[in-house]
Amino acid sequence: MATIPVEQVEARLSGVRCPICKNNAFVVDRRTVQTDGECKGVCSTCRYSFPVHTDMEFYLRTQPDVPYRLKEIPCPGCMNRGVALDFRIVMSVREAFYFVTCNACQKAFPEQSFLESFD
Numbered sequence: 212m213a214t215i216p217v218e219q220v221e222a223r224l225s226g227v228r229c230p231i232c233k234n235n236a237f238v239v240d241r242r243t244v245q246t247d248g249e250c251k252g253v254c255s256t257c258r259y260s261f262p263v264h265t266d267m268e269f270y271l272r273t274q275p276d277v278p279y280r281l282k283e284i285p286c287p288g289c290m291n292r293g294v295a296l297d298f299r300i301v302m303s304v305r306e307a308f309y310f311v312t313c314n315a316c317q318k319a320f321p322e323q324s325f326l327e328s329f330d
């Protein structure tokens with residue numbers, strides 16, 4: 212199963228802010244890493260933690276609308292539409308993010324989730 216390495220998850224989490232302390236430094240708690248791609252992200256400052264989901268193959272199979280929405284997401288770098296989903300997080304009851312990569316220019320960026328599908 213091709214899931215994104217935790218180091219990459221940590222690096223890309225700096226693109227979003229902690230809902231509690233508003234800092235943007237996070238680590239993945241290595242003890243929480245599951246074989247199915249679930250783990251927990253932890254704020255380096257206030258220790259706030261939230262679920263990280265990296266098995267996007269499974270997610271896209273169970274959420275058939277998502278691939279269509281991904282085609283509509285504009286890239287802030289090149290303005291083309293269409294991204295690949297790398298992983299997602301549920302930051303709080305109000306905020307979920309998709310971490311995506313532009314198909315055209317390979318720019319990686321976080322996109323606030325449009326589905327608000329919390330689990």
Ligand SMILES: [Zn+2]
Nearest residue numbers: 229232254257
């Ligand atoms: Zn925090």
Ligand SMILES: [Zn+2]
Nearest residue numbers: 286289313316
């Ligand atoms: Zn782009």
